Amino acid sequence: MNVKRHPPYRRPMTGWWKRDPFFMRYMLRETTAFAVAAYAIVLCVGVVRLAQGEAAWNGWLQALRSPLSLLLHLVLLIAFVIHAYSWFQIMPKTLPMIKMGGEQVSAGAIQRTGWSAAAIATVLVLALAAWWQS
Incomplete structure (x- = not known):
């Protein structure tokens, strides 16, 4: 007897996060973590430039003043605000119960x-920073 076997059913996973607003917020929160990592890299480059001497440090500071860098920082700031907002929203759900x-x-x-x-x-x-600059 020749029985035709069908492959097991596999639910399609493409775009799973687009089906529910909860998952869309989750993905947005997780995506903003890349902004945090990107800014950590920017700061690490600054530390390396500082270690390389005054000329390298001043060049890094000048690069931070470029229009492209300012735009990047604006985008990163928006992502950081979204990241902070989402974490403060889930904070009460992730903390142990606090009683006062x-x-x-x-x-x-x-x-x-x-x-x-x-x-x-x-x-x-x-x-x-203001005190340090004065």
């Missing part, structure tokens, strides 16, 4: 604390 005064801390309070910490760190870094 016998009650669970709300998701909104956790998100506001994250944004506040980010804002304070930004102000401190900018103040330090």
Whole structure:
């Protein structure tokens, strides 16, 4: 007896993340991690240029002032804001339950604390940079 065998069913995976807004947000969040990596590379190149001497450092600083670099930094800034927003959104879901005064801390309070910490760190870094320049 000759039985015709069919291959097992395989669900198509092309564009799986486009089918659900949740997965689209997930992919956007994961894609913004490449912006973080790109900026880490920019900073590492700066450290290497600093180690190579004043001329190399000044050349790197001049390259950062080019229109293409400014556009890249604008795109990276937008990606960083999206990245931070998405992480602060999922922070209450990933943290262990936090209780204060016998009650669970709300998701909104956790998100506001994250944004506040980010804002304070930004102000401190900018103040330090301004102090360093003077």
